[in-house]
Amino acid sequence: MTELQKRIDDKGLTDVEVKSYMCFGACQEGPNIVLYPEKNWYAKVKVEDLDEITEHLAGGPHVQRLDTIDSSLKELIYQLLDTGVM
Amino acid sequence: MEGILFPHGVPEGRESLSAYRSRGGYEALGKALQASPKELIKIVSDAGLRGRGGAGFPTGKKWQFTREAPEQPRYLIVNGGEDEPGSKKDRVLLENLPHLVLEGAILGAYAIGATKIYLYINAQYDAATQSINDAIAEAKNAGYLGKNILGRGFDLDIEVTAAPHNYVAGEDTAVIEVIEGKKAWPRQKPPFPVTVGLFGKPTLVNNVETLANVAPIALRGADWYGKFGTTESSGTMIFSLNDDVNRPGVYELPFGTPLRYLIEECGGGMKNGKKIKAIMPAAPSSAFLPADKIDTPLDPNSMRDAGSALGCGVVRLIPKGTCIVEEVLKISEFFTAESCGQCPACRMETSTLTMMLKKVQAGQGGQPILEQFGKILAFNKGKGFCSLIGMPGPPIESALKLFPADFAAHLTTGNCPEN
Numbered sequence: 001m002t003e004l005q006k007r008i009d010d011k012g013l014t015d016v017e018v019k020s021y022m023c024f025g026a027c028q029e030g031p032n033i034v035l036y037p038e039k040n041w042y043a044k045v046k047v048e049d050l051d052e053i054t055e056h057l058a059g060g061p062h063v064q065r066l067d068t069i070d071s072s073l074k075e076l077i078y079q080l081l082d083t084g085v086m
Numbered sequence: 087m088e089g090i091l092f093p094h095g096v097p098e099g100r101e102s103l104s105a106y107r108s109r110g111g112y113e114a115l116g117k118a119l120q121a122s123p124k125e126l127i128k129i130v131s132d133a134g135l136r137g138r139g140g141a142g143f144p145t146g147k148k149w150q151f152t153r154e155a156p157e158q159p160r161y162l163i164v165n166g167g168e169d170e171p172g173s174k175k176d177r178v179l180l181e182n183l184p185h186l187v188l189e190g191a192i193l194g195a196y197a198i199g200a201t202k203i204y205l206y207i208n209a210q211y212d213a214a215t216q217s218i219n220d221a222i223a224e225a226k227n228a229g230y231l232g233k234n235i236l237g238r239g240f241d242l243d244i245e246v247t248a249a250p251h252n253y254v255a256g257e258d259t260a261v262i263e264v265i266e267g268k269k270a271w272p273r274q275k276p277p278f279p280v281t282v283g284l285f286g287k288p289t290l291v292n293n294v295e296t297l298a299n300v301a302p303i304a305l306r307g308a309d310w311y312g313k314f315g316t317t318e319s320s321g322t323m324i325f326s327l328n329d330d331v332n333r334p335g336v337y338e339l340p341f342g343t344p345l346r347y348l349i350e351e352c353g354g355g356m357k358n359g360k361k362i363k364a365i366m367p368a369a370p371s372s373a374f375l376p377a378d379k380i381d382t383p384l385d386p387n388s389m390r391d392a393g394s395a396l397g398c399g400v401v402r403l404i405p406k407g408t409c410i411v412e413e414v415l416k417i418s419e420f421f422t423a424e425s426c427g428q429c430p431a432c433r434m435e436t437s438t439l440t441m442m443l444k445k446v447q448a449g450q451g452g453q454p455i456l457e458q459f460g461k462i463l464a465f466n467k468g469k470g471f472c473s474l475i476g477m478p479g480p481p482i483e484s485a486l487k488l489f490p491a492d493f494a495a496h497l498t499t500g501n502c503p504e505n
Contacts, residue, residue, distance in 0.1 A: 022441065025434025025466075076465050083454045085442050 003047055004033070007054040016057055022086060024077050026069055039078050042066035089338040090302050090314060090322050091295070096336060097182040100217050103224040106185040112230055114305035118193055119238040126197045127153065130300060132308035134320040138175075139165060139256075139293035140368070140398040141473075142386055145300075148290060151280040152198040155288030162200040163265065163284065164191050166207040166214070166294045167249035167256030171420065172369055172400040175324035176294035178336050180207060180214035183298065184221035190297035192230060193304055195242050198290050202243040206261050209248035219246060253424035257472045258291040259283075260426075271426050272472035293398075295324055315341035319385040325399040327353045341385040348384060348401060360405035364488065368397025370417045371477035373484035374404070393484065409502040410489040414482050415443040421478045431469035438462055439478050446493060449500025456493060459486060 005018045026032055029043040033053060042053060043066060052063045080086045089095075093109070106112070118126045131146025152160060164187065168176040179187055191203050205222075207215050222244055225231045233241050247265050254260050255270035262284045264270050283289025299321060303311045312320045319341035328334050331353030339348060345365065349355065356362060362377040367384075372395040375382065382392045389396045404413060422436040439462060445451045463479040470476075486493060495503035 023430065023434045023437055025430045027430040027433070072465065076461060079461065080438065080458055083458055084451055085445065085455055085458055086438070 004050050004053070007050050008057065011054055011058055013054070013057055024073075026073060029069060032069070034077070034081075036078075036081055039074075040067070041069045041074050041077075043068045090311070091179065091183070091186065091298050091324065092338045096178070096338075100181065100220075101183050101185060103185055103221070103228060106183075110305055111185055111301070112189055112228070114301040115189055115192055115196075115230060116236055118196060118304050119236055119240060123153065123197045123199060126193060126304060129308050130197070130303055133303045133311040134308075135296065135299055135303060135311070136319070136386075137293055138295035138299075138323060138398060140170075142396075145292065145296055148280060148292070149194065149197050151278075152200075152288050152290040155281045157281075157287050158199075159201040160198050160288040161284045161290070162191060162195045162198060162203045163261055163289060163291045164203060164205045164294060164297055165256060165258070165261055165291050166205065166211070167261060168208050168211075168294070169249075169251060169253045169256050170370070170398055170400055172328045172402065173326050173398055175326055175336050175399065177208070177211050177214050178324075179294050179298050180211065181217045184217045185225070186298050186301060187294055188218070188221050188225055189230070190300035191292075192225075192235070192242060193300045194290060194292060194297055196240060198288075200290065201241065202245065204265050204284070205244065205246045206249050206265065207246060208251065210251055215246060215248070222246070253420075254426045254472065254474060257474075260472070261291055262289060269426075271428050274471045295398075316383070316385050316387075318387050323384070323396070323399050325352075325384070325401055327401055330357060330403040330405065331355065332357055339384060342383045342388070344381050345384055345401070346380045349380065349403065356403060356405060360407070362403050363406040363408055364404040364410065366394075366402040366404065366481070368395045369400045369402035370420055371395075371480060372397055373480035374410070374488055375484075376488055395480070407504050409496075409504040410485045410492045411443065411447055411496050412502060414485045415440070415447055417481050418443050418478050421474060425474055429470040429475065431466045432475040435462055435466040435475055436478060439482065443482075446496050447502075449496055449498070452497055455497075456486060459483065 001018055008016050031045045033042045033045050127146055127149050135145040136142045166176045166180055195203050229236055231242055231244055249255050250270050257272045258279055259273035260270040279289040279291055281288055315321045322338050322340050324336050324338050325348055326336055333354040337352040364374040366372055366374055367389050373393055375392055375394050379392050382388050386396045418440045422440045425432045425436045427433050442455055459482055466475055492503055
């Protein structure tokens with residue numbers, strides 16, 4: 001998280017907040033980063049992946065290889081986030 | 087009403103070996119050792135005995151599976167972890183009728199060809215542990231345990247293990263883990279303990295109350311046992327009543343007895359003359375029943391037909407004036423705290439449900455939040471290594487269905503409608 005925050009600060013992305021969240025039920029696929037409200041979910045993230053994820057946040061391409069979470073779980077969690085439950 | 091486990095009412099004080107023998111104690115063992123283990127399994131199967139730990143699996147079948155497992159040695163575990171809130175039946179049996187439990191365990195060990203029994207007892211049950219340890223010493227002296235039992239060439243060792251004070255520690259495979267010296271985390275199944283259990287060997291895990299039924303069955307036969315209860319559920323069950331009634335305690339009743347009899351005749355009715363708002367026949371994991379289901383017979387099939395379950399017989403009564411939102415929140419918090427955390431789905435489900443109920447309680451989220459409960463429960467159905475993941479569902483879903491006004495009031499005012 002510290003590393004991600006550092007990269008976001010370096011990039012000057014002032015509209016991005018990094019925070020830890022409650023369990024999304026995918027810890028076996030962790031570390032997980034969920035970009036919300038745009039709804040992208042990156043799994044098994046390593047420090048080496050953070051530059052690409054920061055690029056994505058800055059308008060760059062989606063990091064396809066980290067988008068491995070089952071779509072039904074993603075849908076459930078996004079719905080919970082949308083309804084303000086989480 | 088005559089009982090099987092408590093033939094003279096709920097016992098007061100510990101039954102000594104001589105007192106137990108004076109009413110036929112250990113005669114079943116002598117009789118069984120004259121016959122083959124297969125015959126004993128057949129009697130237990132014919133009697134229709136089912137596990138009393140909550141799942142209700144046919145005991146004879148479980149014994150047969152363990153007996154047929156080719157690996158040796160085999161083990162028998164007496165599960166007295168008993169950490170369901172409000173349950174006290176196993177403690178009463180271990181504390182007051184230790185020889186009844188012990189004889190049942192010895193018979194079970196003989197039936198499956200076990201060489202060792204592990205008695206797994208809730209670490210908080212000091213008196214029960216003392217009682218069973220004394221019974222073991224007495225049984226060894228009398229030749230019911232140890233080498234060459236009753237001169238029939240049957241050797242059986244026994245050991246007592248303390249069960250950690252948490253809910254999941256009573257799950258069969260978590261019990262095995264603890265006895266192996268590890269933390270109480272359930273294992274993924276299959277393989278089931280009957281084939282790969284303690285130290286990788288075939289293991290029979292039976293609840294204390296289940297085993298307490300064995301000696302009476304072995305002594306008096308399946309037909310006698312079948313006179314108690316219903317056609318589908320023979321025998322009796324010990325029910326635990328708590329502070330919501332005038333006479334809390336344990337009560338042995340034949341399957342099929344109306345719930346009303348337990349509450350009114352045994353428990354003396356609701357405390358302070360309160361009226362019933364909801365009934366939870368298998369706290370804390372069963373669905374709520376409305377008060378008008380009070381005449382439902384106490385047997386698994388009738389309870390299932392009524393929309394709930396019988397579990398291990400902890401009957402909770404929710405008095406009028408209680409907010410169901412607050413009740414299910416407490417239940418949900420219990421499962422969140424008791425989830426061992428090894429299965430991500432269970433961790434997510436239990437923590438999310440609790441958080442959502444807290445939001446409802448605080449009047450946040452509006453109607454859309456209520457629609458999410460069913461989705462979370464459906465998504466996680468059947469996941470996880472043990473059954474805990476499926477436990478918050480029945481209370482929450484039945485509460486939503488039976489008491490929508492309580493939820494609506496919280497969501498609109500943020501306050502409890504019963505206050």
